Amino acid sequence: MDVLLGVAALVVLISVPTLLGLIYLELRQRRMFGPRSIITNERANNDTAAIAMSLQAELERLRSDVHGILTAVSSNMEQVREEIASREPVSIPAPIAQPLSEPPRIDSDRSAAIVDLYSALSRLDVAFLAVTRPVLLPGEAFDGGDDLPTEALRWESWNDVGAAAYHFAEVFSERRIRLDPPTRDHLNGTIGSIRRCLTERLYPLLSDFDGSIGEQNRLAAAEVVGSLAIDIQDARIVLEHASGPERIIRAPE
Secondary structure, eight states, X not given: OHHHHHHHHHHHHHXXXXXXXXXXXXXHHTTSSSSSOOOOSHHHHHHHHHHHXXXXXHHHHHHHHHHHHXXXXXXXXXXXXXXXXXXXXXXXXXXXXXXXXXXXXXXXXXXXXXXXXXXXXXXXXXXXXXXXXXXXXXXXXXXXXXXXXXXXXXXXXXXXXXXXXXXXXXXXXXXXXXXXXXXXXXXXXXXHHXXXXXXXXXXXXXXXXXXXXXXXXXXXXXXHHHHHHHHHHHHHHHHHHHTSGGGOBOOOO
């Protein structure tokens, strides 16, 4: 609609100056605009009248053309208005705001700490089974009972277990700052329990030489060994749980 109005205005603006220019040139050619006065003889008057009539006819033709253009523009504007009014309004649904979320990721430092702790715990588990259940393969579950082998009743046989337990506690001490609080607190209690089982309960019951201890001490040693197996298995479950998908955390904002 604005384009059509602009075209009409442009036509008018171009036509009127052009027509006036033609009139000026025609009069100049006929010596009507010059240093001398207008010719007053009869022939000059006849020429002027002819020019005036020609200009009048040209103006009428131009007026008619402009009127036709304006009428066409007005008709087109009415047609466009009617088409717009007849159209059904188009409703554009508002965009649904999606919450900005950052994809979850595993904390690399915590993940590395869990891997190191799990490796140290596996070393402890292998040393423990080698003494208490030498027929089992590493990773197999400890089976309860009081049938400990004779080697398990000798203090020297537990050297590797003690060294592995110390290594596990050392790794935990270095990596504990990387763990989440529940895992850290749980492992802290488990390591304390392992230490008490070895130093306060088991070692005083063992023999320094041939493993010959009294029946009461043997049963007490079997009970302590069962407690150690529970502690090791409990620490394994805690670390496996800490490294699972449910422990995925988001990157700090």
